[in-house]
Amino acid sequence: MVSVPARPFPFELDAQRCALIVIDMQRDFVERGGFGESLGNDVTRLKAIVPTVAALIAGFREAGLLVIHTRECHRPDLSDLPPAKRNRGNPTVRIGDPGPMGRVLIAGEPGADIVPELGPNNGEVVIDKPGKGAFFATDLDAILTRRGIAQLVFAGVTTEVCVQTTMREANDRGYECLLAEDATESYFPEFKKAAIDMITAQGAIVGWATPTAAIVEALHG
Numbered sequence: 001m002v003s004v005p006a007r008p009f010p011f012e013l014d015a016q017r018c019a020l021i022v023i024d025m026q027r028d029f030v031e032r033g034g035f036g037e038s039l040g041n042d043v044t045r046l047k048a049i050v051p052t053v054a055a056l057i058a059g060f061r062e063a064g065l066l067v068i069h070t071r072e073c074h075r076p077d078l079s080d081l082p083p084a085k086r087n088r089g090n091p092t093v094r095i096g097d098p099g100p101m102g103r104v105l106i107a108g109e110p111g112a113d114i115v116p117e118l119g120p121n122n123g124e125v126v127i128d129k130p131g132k133g134a135f136f137a138t139d140l141d142a143i144l145t146r147r148g149i150a151q152l153v154f155a156g157v158t159t160e161v162c163v164q165t166t167m168r169e170a171n172d173r174g175y176e177c178l179l180a181e182d183a184t185e186s187y188f189p190e191f192k193k194a195a196i197d198m199i200t201a202q203g204a205i206v207g208w209a210t211p212t213a214a215i216v217e218a219l220h221g
């Protein structure tokens, strides 16, 4: 066990039972010219965390620990896309429509890919998820259980949507959750702050938060 300085109190990291989950660092959310930007979002905040996420991934790889990547995407026939999700907000471009980087959030389309700087290595797990949470309608829990994972470090986007949802799902399933607070981002800085405050409130009711450097140092310690 290594004690990692964190909010609201130190996180006791058990490296042998710990995995990294990188949530939805996909071109359509992160890159200029993608779906996120076409909705009017400023993606520069999300793009800016790519080097920090890369450093976190490198730390896990160097320590020989499991790295899991997720992608929010749907089947080409949209059979796993509830109409309530497709129609939400009545946007001009909906999930499954032709977008700036192929069909929006459809598996196999360029926009659904993870940004090249963070692409999975051979042997790393990639979870395609139809929901915001990575446990919903996926085999993530089975994969983690089989590998004896009890602690999860989180990075990715967006903090208050898919990252927070997955942390809550994981927390309810008994995983201890640590958020790399500078390796996650939101289009809305106030939502990022609020999400981290909610996660760490009431004695880590959902989990802990700490900078990437503290996690990498603990992995190498």
Ligand code: C5J
Pocket: 023, 024, 029, 072, 157, 158, 159, 161, 162, 163
């Ligand atoms: C994610 C979203 N990944 N905001 N999706 O957070 O729709």
